[in-house]
Amino acid sequence: MSELAAQASKLVLSRGSVTALTESDFTIPAGRITAIIGPNGGGKSTLLHAIAGLLPIKEGTLSVFDQPVVGVRDDVSYVLQYTTVPAGTPITVAEAVAMGRYPRQGMLRRPSVDDRAKVAAAMERLGVTELARRQLTELSGGQRQRVYVAQGIAQDHRLLLLDEPLTGLDITSMQTIDSIIHEEPEHGCTVVLTTHDLDEARAADHVLLTAGKVVACGPPEHVLTPENLTAAYGLGVLHVNDRPTLVDDHHHHHEGDRSHSHQHDHAHGHSHDD
Amino acid sequence: MEWLLEPFAHGFQQRALLAGSFAALMSAVVGTWIVLRGMSFFGDAFVHGIVPGIAASIAFNLNPIAGAAVAALVMVFLIEVIHRQTALGEDTAIGLLFVGMLALGVVILSRLESYAGSLTTILFGDVLGVTLPNLIAEGILAVLVICVATVFYRPLLALAFNPEKAELWGLHPRRTHAVLLVLIAAAVIGSYQSVGTLLVFGLLVGPPAAASLISRTVPRMMITAAVIAVLSVWIGLTLSYWLGTAGSATMAMVPIVIFFALLVITRVARKVRHV
Numbered sequence: 001m002s003e004l005a006a007q008a009s010k011l012v013l014s015r016g017s018v019t020a021l022t023e024s025d026f027t028i029p030a031g032r033i034t035a036i037i038g039p040n041g042g043g044k045s046t047l048l049h050a051i052a053g054l055l056p057i058k059e060g061t062l063s064v065f066d067q068p069v070v071g072v073r074d075d076v077s078y079v080l081q082y083t084t085v086p087a088g089t090p091i092t093v094a095e096a097v098a099m100g101r102y103p104r105q106g107m108l109r110r111p112s113v114d115d116r117a118k119v120a121a122a123m124e125r126l127g128v129t130e131l132a133r134r135q136l137t138e139l140s141g142g143q144r145q146r147v148y149v150a151q152g153i154a155q156d157h158r159l160l161l162l163d164e165p166l167t168g169l170d171i172t173s174m175q176t177i178d179s180i181i182h183e184e185p186e187h188g189c190t191v192v193l194t195t196h197d198l199d200e201a202r203a204a205d206h207v208l209l210t211a212g213k214v215v216a217c218g219p220p221e222h223v224l225t226p227e228n229l230t231a232a233y234g235l236g237v238l239h240v241n242d243r244p245t246l247v248d249d250h251h252h253h254h255e256g257d258r259s260h261s262h263q264h265d266h267a268h269g270h271s272h273d274d
Numbered sequence: 275m276e277w278l279l280e281p282f283a284h285g286f287q288q289r290a291l292l293a294g295s296f297a298a299l300m301s302a303v304v305g306t307w308i309v310l311r312g313m314s315f316f317g318d319a320f321v322h323g324i325v326p327g328i329a330a331s332i333a334f335n336l337n338p339i340a341g342a343a344v345a346a347l348v349m350v351f352l353i354e355v356i357h358r359q360t361a362l363g364e365d366t367a368i369g370l371l372f373v374g375m376l377a378l379g380v381v382i383l384s385r386l387e388s389y390a391g392s393l394t395t396i397l398f399g400d401v402l403g404v405t406l407p408n409l410i411a412e413g414i415l416a417v418l419v420i421c422v423a424t425v426f427y428r429p430l431l432a433l434a435f436n437p438e439k440a441e442l443w444g445l446h447p448r449r450t451h452a453v454l455l456v457l458i459a460a461a462v463i464g465s466y467q468s469v470g471t472l473l474v475f476g477l478l479v480g481p482p483a484a485a486s487l488i489s490r491t492v493p494r495m496m497i498t499a500a501v502i503a504v505l506s507v508w509i510g511l512t513l514s515y516w517l518g519t520a521g522s523a524t525m526a527m528v529p530i531v532i533f534f535a536l537l538v539i540t541r542v543a544r545k546v547r548h549v
Binding site for chain 2: 099135
């Protein structure tokens with residue numbers, strides 16, 4: 001396995017006519033957990049989209065497992081932040097998770113024993129086996145997020161991308177998905193996630209701090225310094241007991257999780273788009 | 275029993291039943307994706323958008339199916355042009371083309387001597403006037419539509435689930451969307467002679483919408499929609515025979531009645547379960 005899962009040099013990304021990420025250099029180590037943290041509109045989701053091959057590169061280079069992004073799409077599984085299935089779509093949990101095998105099955109191949117085993121294992125790991133026959137639209141936001149992560153890990157992958165996987169979840173779902181994130185490297189997989197939560201970023205092996213560009217990249221203790229956070233967040237950073245804390249700019253909740261409690265002792269911000 | 279069989283005693287009545295059933299099957303399969311993807315307004319506009327093509331074919335004595343296909347292409351192209359070149363929403367683009375194409379069709383037909391008769395036939399169909407060649411062509415088209423929809427089941431489901439995921443899974447959402455447009459065009463063009471452009475929309479949306487009330491997976495929704503659609507054709511033709519009403523219109527009305535009946539039944543059943 002390559003030591004680097006991804007590497008960017010002078011990377012520039014844009015969404016339509018708006019530049020979302022100016023010239024940036026960074027590396028993402030293979031087999032580790034990398035957190036991308038930064039203020040709203042800082043380019044976190046844009047970066048994940050580019051790594052997944054959903055967004056063309058405007059300038060510079062971005063390689064994943066030493067290859068151009070499009071060449072490794074089969075190795076990448078991406079759990080999007082907003083997978084909203086239209087209300088009334090009759091899809092069961094089992095069917096949604098089984099869709100994670102589509103890249104291997106293509107349009108016509110019947111599910112193999114291996115496909116079924118991987119779907120069952122993913123559902124088991126995310127604790128959604130009991131919900132197998134339920135409709136996706138009947139689930140709470142936290143349960144749905146577990147289904148989407150199960151769909152993501154049912155797909156064959158070396159790199160798992162998760163866009164704000166823990167935002168606005170109930171505690172059970174948060175703990176379940178958090179444990180999956182930390183188990184994936186044990187299976188040889190690389191995890192890259194975006195977050196607004198400094199503690200989540202501190203718990204990662206590697207951090208990219210973004211604010212319109214990659215401000216800093218490296219181990220959390222080197223990246224999440226008061227100077228870097230102030231550079232990225234400006235007045236959005238408070239220093240409590242000599243420890244940087246992000247000011248809570250606005251909360252959002254996933255549908256169905258209106259009553260979730262937060263287990264962290266610090267304030268945090270969320271974004272709907274960047 | 276006699277009142278069920280008598281309406282289909284003659285050849286033209288049997289052809290009407292078969293033509294309606296082919297239209298129903300195509301429409302149920304394609305209509306399921308129209309309903310799931312929230313494309314009902316597009317579907318409605320689309321069925322009216324082919325009117326000028328058919329009208330021009332009648333005026334210049336050309337093949338109406340080719341005329342309808344050209345009109346469908348023009349309509350989809352212009353919707354895309356408006357959508358891409360302006361800040362207007364897709365619904366506005368569809369609305370503009372809906373009215374524009376229908377009006378153009380009526381303008382062309384108004385220059386013909388048999389204006390009223392042609393317009394009525396295009397809009398409402400002539401299910402009792404279906405010929406054997408029409409029937410064979412419609413049957414072949416129905417088989418093709420169902421086969422393509424089956425082959426594209428996964429890409430269509432992925433597209434309905436999330437276009438970005440479909441792209442990530444290598445299931446080409448843009449290509450899939452184009453295939454769906456072709457399927458809609460095929461179902462509409464294949465059905466209009468028997469059901470009419472106005473009423474084919476009833477079969478496209480009515481049975482899938484009714485099926486969605488009682489289905490828990492997409493394949494079941496499709497099969498249930500097909501059963502409801504074929505039943506609607508049969509019930510519609512039987513009623514029209516005994517009541518002396520227009521065949522196509524009666525056929526198109528039945529799935530809407532079934533929808534409301536199922537809506538009441540499912541809501542009452544839900545209330546009873548919660549008591």
